[in-house]
Amino acid sequence: MLYIVPSPIGNLADITFRAVEILKLADVIFAEDTRTSSKLLQHYGIVKPVSPYHQHNEHKIVQHITDQLKAGKTFALITDAGTPGISDPAFLLVRECIKEDVKVECLPGATAFVPALVNSGLPINRFTFEGFIPLKKGRQTLLKALATEERTMVFYESPVRLVKTLNDFITYFGAERQCCVSRELTKFYEENKRGSLHDVCTHFSQKDVKGEIVIVVDGHR
Template identity: 80%
Template sequence: MLYIVPTPIGNLADITFRAIEVLKSVDLILAEDTRTSSVLLQHYQIHKPLTPYHQHNEHKIIHHLAEQLQAGKTMALLTDAGTPGISDPAFLLVRECVKQDIKVECLPGATAFVPALVNSGLPITSFCFEGFLPLKKGRQTFLKKMALEERTMVFYESPMRLVKTLHDFIEYFGADRLCCVSRELTKKFEENKRGTLQEVHDHFNSKPVKGEIVIVVQGVQ
């Protein structure tokens, strides 16, 4: 059996009792970064074998992992933060398990875009999650398409590319489109900057940007 286990996006207390029980019960834990996951596991005194599972090795090892699961092993899949599969590795292994009729169970838990969306103040009755924008190829086409999106839009971005992305949004969506940028969610220096794209761009352009970023943008009116 394979468990998909969400982990805290910042504050280590944001993990469920059930997730801790599962992590203590499995035979093997698959971790996007074993060093990052070790911090969480040590905090909760969980001592289980760890093996790397990330975008650079997942194609090579999914069949081997599936064989172990078929043989009766139980595994838990973690990413560095949040729910595996949401802009993080998980899909290929889950698909292989489904194909081989191996039971998969995804626990509910932390993911960054939900609190960012809810506290943005923008409509959330209908929204679309787009993850990370294309870096180069297809970026212009993607932005033209999203400029016509009527639903609230949610994106992930790195701190190094935040200002450039906000600049691109201004160019394609218009400077007056409302947005909210959430940074360092659940951590000591959490910040939720709301306003027009121009206002939020100018705010982050005036200082160094650190931490994980979620951008929520108003749909076209």
């Protein structure tokens, strides 16, 4: 069977006992970046074969993995941080396993948007997760559509594009729309900057931004 195993988004202690057990019993662990995942596996004394599974090779190897699962192998899929499938590879493999009647089990665990959403101070009874928005094609169309979205919106972004994205949000959502940018969640330098899009954009324009980024934006009122 295939286990989908969430991994810590920063602090290595944020993994469940069961996740460690599953990683220890798997025949092979498939990882987005084997170098990154090796740090987690070494920390918990997990010695298993590790193979790459990422957006650049998943189409080529998904059938091969599924065939091995049908033959009786037990595999675990992890990503660099968080839950596989949430803005990371997993969908194609899960879909193929379901099609081939291979059992799939996703363990509960870490994912970056949940703590960012909860500690944003914005309404969380209804929200929409948008992940990474397009860099070029479709970007303007999406932002126009989201300008009137009434639910709280959650985005992922890279540190090098954060200020550009916040400026785009100002253009389409308005400078006074409330937001929260969470950076380096669960790590020593965790930062949660709350305020208007204008104020938050100004804040990050004046510093060298590093780390994983989650942007939470209030819905249209």
